[in-house]
Amino acid sequence: MTRGGALAVGIVFVCAAGAVAAIAFAWHPAIDEITPPAPGSFDRYLVAEGEDLANLGNCAGCHTSEPSRPLAGGRALDTPFGKVFATNITPQADDGIGAWSSEAFGRAMRRGIARDGRQLYPAFPYDHFTHATDHQIAALYAWLMTRRPIAGRAPEPQLAGIFAFRPLVAAWNLLYLDEGPLPTDGSRPSQWNRGRVLAEGLGHCSGCHTPRDRFGAEDVARAYDGAWTEGWYAPPLNAHSPAVQPWTPEELQTYLHTGLAPHHAAAAGPMASVTRALAQVPEEDVRAIAVYISSLMADAPASKQDKPQPVDRLAVAQQQHPEAATLYAGACATCHDPGAPMMQQGRPVLSWATPLHEASPHDTVRVIMQGLTPPGGSSGPTMPAYADMLSDQQVQDLAAYLRTRFTDKPAWSDVPAAVAEARK
Ligand code: HEC
Ligand code: HEC
Ligand code: HEC
Structure with a gap:
């Protein structure tokens, strides 16, 4: 045989062995069905x-699409590869997970493999849930199996080309899945370690706050560096946090538990759903998460600054955006200007709102257009939705006005695009 021929045979052999190994790795046995306990x-x-x-994992946030059918699935999640639908996780035997043993449930949570052996897509955050403890998984199973069984299946995923091939996820897991509980960091207090397990595990905070690479995996080198989710920007929760006031454990605990904090914007968009669920979680667990997450922001500019003062460049903003200034005075000042009743009740001035300080105007524009209902069902001032009351041009001008008046950052360049996107 020539050297070229031997090489070709060698390559074919290596490829074949690789394919066999990949299939063997991707193949998982079905776990027997049980009668729902x-x-x-x-x-x-x-x-x-x-x-x-x-509530910590906000299972219902993804798995409920109609409030009357809790946990019955059907909600579409947009990924760069197409749509994946959250499934029915009620204890219904045919359409839900009623026939799943605790072993089958544990395997899905830890390794992303369904009862019948199929690979699940990582739109289901099992890469985080894998860090839950055995006891936490047993408790979740007990809770799910005691819910109301509801019939009905979620649509099949709508993924482009090769991504529709589920066994491919086995390769993803090989690269990215760091299976099992997290080791304890002996140099940190136990509350910090507890918070880490809750935040990195079931809480899956970095699932939204960490940017993803082209295979849809979190870029661990840029953990908590800010990322896009459902058209919103989840800001950095590390040394790059653009928050103006420091996120102390106290402020963070209040924010996570109520959606509001004295020196920060209200939780909006996908974060409002997270805080509504966290409102039901025991205070000491939320406290532990706050201790862990605020430690990640210890080196952020706000944490190093002594008593930041609110920026209010009223005259400059009036001069640069006269029409928006008039609009703001008529429509917004009754709630947002210093002295307004809402401010007297202790709501923060807009200078403290992280969305205004982000590099992109998306979150600000979305809050103006979609409004905000008080999180956690608490009564209190509501931010009206202005999408139908204002033209695109007016929203653009208002966003530019807020940026000029309440921050000392350069003007945003992509406001029209953000408004057009929020209109969709
Ligand atoms: C970010 C959205 C999201 C969250 C939060 C979420 N899930 Fe899911 N889950 C999904 C999606 C999407 C699927 C379907 C994946 C697929 O089709 O491959 C899924 C699938 C599952 C499955 C497999 C069910 C089946 O029929 O194959 C189980 C079990 C499950 N989730 C449990 C949970 C539990 C328990 C929680 C809360 C601790 C939770 N999920 C939170 C999105 C989510
Ligand atoms: C489903 C996606 C999602 C998840 C999960 C999520 N976040 Fe967020 N988070 C966001 C988005 C989007 C924003 C920005 C929207 C806003 O301004 O309220 C945000 C804002 C925040 C802010 C405000 C930052 C600032 O400076 O104003 C904090 C703090 C925060 N999240 C902490 C957490 C923690 C802690 C967890 C885990 C318990 C978590 N988030 C889980 C999407 C998410
Ligand atoms: C009826 C009262 C009310 C009016 C009118 C109102 N807002 Fe708000 N707005 C709120 C409340 C309440 C929040 C949530 C803030 C909180 O509770 O901490 C909010 C939040 C915001 C935020 C996000 C920052 C944050 O602190 O959460 C922006 C930006 C904002 N409003 C801009 C505007 C603009 C621009 C207008 C006029 C077009 C306007 N608002 C009119 C009540 C109002």
Whole structure:
């Protein structure tokens, strides 16, 4: 055989071996179906604990599309590769996970493999849930299995080309899945370690706050560096945090538990859903998350600054954006200007709002157009939705006005695009 021929045979052999290994790796046995366990067979305290954990993971945020059909799935998640639908995770035997044993459920949470052996797509954040403890997974199982069974299946994923081939996810897992509970960092207090397990595990905070690479995996080198999600920008929660006031553990705890904090913008968009769920989580767990996450921001500019003063460049903003200034005085000042009743009740001035300080205007534009309802069902001032009351041009001018008046950052360049996108 010539050297070229031997090489060709060698390459074919290596490829074939690789393919066999890949298939062997991607193949997982089905786990036998069970008869759905009687709800009464679960310990009531374990079920209650599972409910807290389901709120921490905001399972319902993705798995509920119609409020009357909790956890029955059907909500579409947009990924760069196409749409994936959250499935029915009620204990219905045919369409939900009623026939799943605790072993099958644990394998899905830890390794992203369904009961029948299929690979699940990482739009389901099992790359985080894998860090949950065995006890947490048992509690979640007990809670899910005691919910109301609801029939009906979610649509199949709509993914482009090769991404529709589920076994491919096995390769993704090989590269990116760091399976199992997190090791304890002995140099840190136990509350910090507890917060880390809750935030990195079921809380999956970095699932939205960390940018992803071209295979849709979180870029660990840029952990918590800010990322796009559902048209919103989840700002950095590390040394790059653009927050003007420091995120102390106290402010962060209040924010996560209520959606509001004395020196920060209200939680909006996808974060409003997260804080509404966290409102149901025990205070000490939220406290632990706040301790861990605020430690990531210890080197952020706000943490190093002594008593920041609010920027209010009223005259400059009036001169640069006269029409928006008039509009603001008529439509917004009754709530947002210093002295307004809302301000007297302790709501923050707009200078403290992170969205105005972000490099992109998207979050600001979305808040103006979509408004804000008080998070956590609390009564309190509501921000009206202006999408139907203002023209695109007016929203653009207002965003530019807010940026000039309440920050000392350069003007945004892409406001029209942000408004057009929010209109869609
Ligand atoms: C960010 C959205 C999101 C969140 C939050 C989420 N899931 Fe899911 N989950 C999905 C998607 C999407 C799928 C379907 C993946 C697929 O089709 O491959 C899924 C699938 C599952 C499955 C497999 C079910 C099946 O029929 O194959 C289980 C079990 C599950 N999720 C449990 C949970 C639990 C428990 C929580 C909360 C701790 C949770 N999920 C939170 C998006 C989410
Ligand atoms: C579903 C996506 C998503 C998840 C999960 C998520 N966030 Fe957010 N978060 C966002 C978005 C989007 C924003 C910006 C919107 C806004 O201004 O409220 C945000 C804003 C924030 C802010 C405000 C930052 C600032 O300077 O104003 C904090 C703090 C925060 N998130 C912490 C967390 C923590 C802690 C977790 C985990 C418990 C978490 N987030 C999970 C999407 C998410
Ligand atoms: C009826 C009262 C009301 C009016 C009128 C109003 N807002 Fe708001 N706005 C709110 C509330 C409440 C929040 C949430 C702030 C909080 O509670 O901390 C908010 C939040 C915001 C935010 C996000 C920053 C933050 O602090 O959460 C921006 C930006 C904003 N408003 C701009 C405007 C603009 C521009 C107008 C006029 C077009 C306007 N608002 C009119 C009540 C109002």
